[in-house]
Amino acid sequence: MPSSTVENYLKRIYLEEQADPGAAVVSMKNLAGAMGVTPGTATSMAKSLADSRFVAYEPYGGVKLTARGRTLALRILRRHRLIECFLVEALGLDWSEVHDEAESLEHAISDKLLDRIDEFLGFPSVDPHGDPIPTAAGEVRQTLLTALTDVEEGADVRIARILDQDEKFLRFVDRHRLRPGTRGRVLAHDHAAEAVTIQSGKLPAVTMGRTAAAKIMVEIVKG
Amino acid sequence: MPSSTVENYLKRIYLEEQADPGAAVVSMKNLAGAMGVTPGTATSMAKSLADSRFVAYEPYGGVKLTARGRTLALRILRRHRLIECFLVEALGLDWSEVHDEAESLEHAISDKLLDRIDEFLGFPSVDPHGDPIPTAAGEVRQTLLTALTDVEEGADVRIARILDQDEKFLRFVDRHRLRPGTRGRVLAHDHAAEAVTIQSGKLPAVTMGRTAAAKIMVEIVKG
DNA sequence: ATCCTTTTTTTGACTAATCAAAATCGCGTC
DNA sequence: GACGCGATTTTGATTAGTCAAAAAAAGGAT
Ligand SMILES: [Mn+2]
Ligand SMILES: [Mn+2]
Ligand SMILES: [Mn+2]
Ligand SMILES: [Mn+2]
Numbered sequence: 055m056p057s058s059t060v061e062n063y064l065k066r067i068y069l070e071e072q073a074d075p076g077a078a079v080v081s082m083k084n085l086a087g088a089m090g091v092t093p094g095t096a097t098s099m100a101k102s103l104a105d106s107r108f109v110a111y112e113p114y115g116g117v118k119l120t121a122r123g124r125t126l127a128l129r130i131l132r133r134h135r136l137i138e139c140f141l142v143e144a145l146g147l148d149w150s151e152v153h154d155e156a157e158s159l160e161h162a163i164s165d166k167l168l169d170r171i172d173e174f175l176g177f178p179s180v181d182p183h184g185d186p187i188p189t190a191a192g193e194v195r196q197t198l199l200t201a202l203t204d205v206e207e208g209a210d211v212r213i214a215r216i217l218d219q220d221e222k223f224l225r226f227v228d229r230h231r232l233r234p235g236t237r238g239r240v241l242a243h244d245h246a247a248e249a250v251t252i253q254s255g256k257l258p259a260v261t262m263g264r265t266a267a268a269k270i271m272v273e274i275v276k277g
Numbered sequence: 278m279p280s281s282t283v284e285n286y287l288k289r290i291y292l293e294e295q296a297d298p299g300a301a302v303v304s305m306k307n308l309a310g311a312m313g314v315t316p317g318t319a320t321s322m323a324k325s326l327a328d329s330r331f332v333a334y335e336p337y338g339g340v341k342l343t344a345r346g347r348t349l350a351l352r353i354l355r356r357h358r359l360i361e362c363f364l365v366e367a368l369g370l371d372w373s374e375v376h377d378e379a380e381s382l383e384h385a386i387s388d389k390l391l392d393r394i395d396e397f398l399g400f401p402s403v404d405p406h407g408d409p410i411p412t413a414a415g416e417v418r419q420t421l422l423t424a425l426t427d428v429e430e431g432a433d434v435r436i437a438r439i440l441d442q443d444e445k446f447l448r449f450v451d452r453h454r455l456r457p458g459t460r461g462r463v464l465a466h467d468h469a470a471e472a473v474t475i476q477s478g479k480l481p482a483v484t485m486g487r488t489a490a491a492k493i494m495v496e497i498v499k500g
Numbered sequence: 501a502t503c504c505t506t507t508t509t510t511t512g513a514c515t516a517a518t519c520a521a522a523a524t525c526g527c528g529t530c
Numbered sequence: 531g532a533c534g535c536g537a538t539t540t541t542g543a544t545t546a547g548t549c550a551a552a553a554a555a556a557g558g559a560t
Contacts, residue, residue: 059547082508095548097509102546114508114555144367145393155390162385167378170368282517305538318518320539325516337525337538503560510553516546523540530533 056106058161061130063089063099064108067119068127079116128188133160133168135181135188140171142182149182149233150224183224184215184234184271199271202250203264205240211272212237213254218269230260232270279329281384284353286312286322287331290342291350302339351411356383356391358404358411363394365405372405372456373447406447407438407457407494422494425473426487428463434495435460436477441492453483455493 056064066088070080086096104111108123119127137156141147147155163171172178172190179195180186188194199214213236216227227233231254238254242261250267253259279287289311293303309319327334331346342350360379364370370378386394395401395413402418403409411417422437436459439450450456454477461477465484473490476482 057546083506091547092549093508094510094550099547141390145390145397147390147393151389155387158385159382162381164378166374167364167368167370170370174368280516306536314517315519316538317520317540322517501560503558505558506556508553508555511551513550514548518544520543521541523538525538526536528533528535530531 056108056126059099060103060106060108061126061161063103064119064123064127065130065134067109067117068124068131071119077116079112079118081116085117125192128192128194130160132188132190133163135185136168136171136175136178137163138181138183139175139178139187143175150221150228152182153219153221180215180234182234183219184213197273200274202240202252202267202270202272203243205272205274207240207242210237210239210275210277211252212275213270214273215271216269217271223266223269226266227270231255231257237275238272279331279349282322283326283329283331284349284384286326287342287346287350288353288357290332290340291347291354294342300339302335302341304339308340348415351415351417353383355411355413356386358408359391359394359398359401360386361404361406362398362401362410366398373444373451375405376442376444403438403457405457406442407436420496423497425463425475425490425493425495426466428495428497430463430465433460433462433498434475435498436493437496438494439492440494446489446492449489450493454478454480455483460498461495 063085067080067085070084070088071077082093082096082100085100086093089096091099100109100111100117103109103117103123107120108126109117109119111117134156137159138149138152141152141155142149178187186194186196197214200211202211205211213232213234215234216224216232218224230252232238232252236254238252240250240252241259242251243249244251244261248264249261250264251259251261252267286308290303290308293307293311294300305316305319305323308323309316312319314322323332323334323340326332326340326346330343331349332340332342334340357379360382361372361375364375364378365372401410409417409419420437423434425434428434436455436457438457439447439455441447453475455461455475459477461475463473463475464482465474466472467474467484471487472484473487474482474484475490
């Protein structure tokens with residue numbers, strides 16, 4: 055069985071591939087950065103992942119998950135996201151604090167326990183951040199979402215997914231009632247100021263920068 | 278922070294000390310046996326635990342937990358047992374299968390999550406096997422129990438604790454309704470056959486060997 | 501074509517945890 | 531007091547994961 059280190063690398067490579075679908079491979083620089091290790095460490099891990107056939111490794115190029123590697127990455131991601139759901143649903147932890155906990159639990163629970171959790175939760179399809187939960191078969195149902203930056207002024211939206219697990223950002227989102235599932239309206243885009251103004255519930259509207267808004271994915275609500 | 282390997286060794290040393298309170302120290306042979314490693318590995322770990330002041334190590338003698346080591350061992354034991362409770366209570370896992378799961382989860386959960394679990398469970402004092410749960414302060418409330426082998430014929434008892442986490446044994450206990458909390462009556466001791474006969478509920482009486490009976494701890498019920 | 505900067509790889513070292521097998525110790529028996 | 535056996539320690543090796551720093555490669559700019 056792969057170590058939790060290997061599991062973490064594979065999950066990270068998967069997420070890097072998702073984050074930049076244009077790039078053919080994940081560079082050692084990006085991998086090292088994402089994993090918080092030195093580039094040399096990333097290189098030697100890349101070789102070892104390639105030896106185990108989890109990635110294709112091109113020297114001076116980068117790594118790319120094989121089918122085998124993707125399967126394992128999705129297995130871990132599934133665990134991660136189901137655990138996040140469980141911690142929120144069963145124990146009432148705040149969605150802003152479940153990520154770190156899931157980061158270690160994802161390696162520790164058995165398949166049997168995971169199935170129980172899945173059943174307990176009623177087989178959810180997204181986690182508390184709106185991230186899709188891969189199926190046991192290793193499929194990810196991708197929904198078409200729009201970044202808040204790309205929504206027309208005046209449009210009604212349903213917040214669907216937050217692309218940043220940082221506690222501070224999640225608490226900001228929370229404060230302004232912008233959790234996945236809530237409704238809102240985009241009031242204005244200020245292109246010069248690179249800012250978006252959105253309003254949710256009875257709360258006063260909030261204006262945030264482009265980069266923040268880009269991390270909030272929504273569905274456009276037909277009115 | 279100590280590694281999970283160190284945590285496992287300390288917990289094991291604690292349990293070995295409990296299992297043989299007469300012995301002043303835990304020998305390398307016993308430690309190696311209990312941990313499933315070679316004697317040389319036990320020796321080198323003993324030295325390293327002594328360097329961290331978790332144990333006192335006497336060459337050619339054995340190891341003995343320091344106050345510091347005992348505190349850590351009890352911390353892990355507390356986690357282990359609360360997790361066992363949680364898996365049974367919240368997810369309906371069978372008590373015969375929670376031990377292995379807890380063995381890895383005990384190293385993975387945060388203090389905060391542990392507190393939530395404790396609260397969720399209503400601050401239990403024993404786990405599903407009847408093992409006492411150490412307090413957060415590191416105290417173990419010891420109750421006076423009698424081994425089934427030491428109970429007089431005809432006495433009514435309340436099963437209180439099972440001193441073996443083996444799945445097969447636990448399922449045997451289960452089949453004969455001898456879980457912690459249930460009532461029973463000791464019908465006979467057969468000293469020649471080294472056997473004890475006990476009866477619980479409406480079930481037919483069951484006769485078991487001394488060694489099995491010695492692992493079932495009970496309270497005598499005054500009639 | 502040469503230089504310069506960034507990225508990547510290599511090298512050498514280190515820690516934690518383990519094993520196999522050899523050396524040594526402790527201790528009860530003769 | 532010497533012997534022998536079981537327990538213990540030592541030695542040498544291995545694997546996983548890491549870093550620092552040196553070396554090498556890529557690739558754009560001049
Ligand atoms: Mn992880
Ligand atoms: Mn998530
Ligand atoms: Mn453990
Ligand atoms: Mn238990």
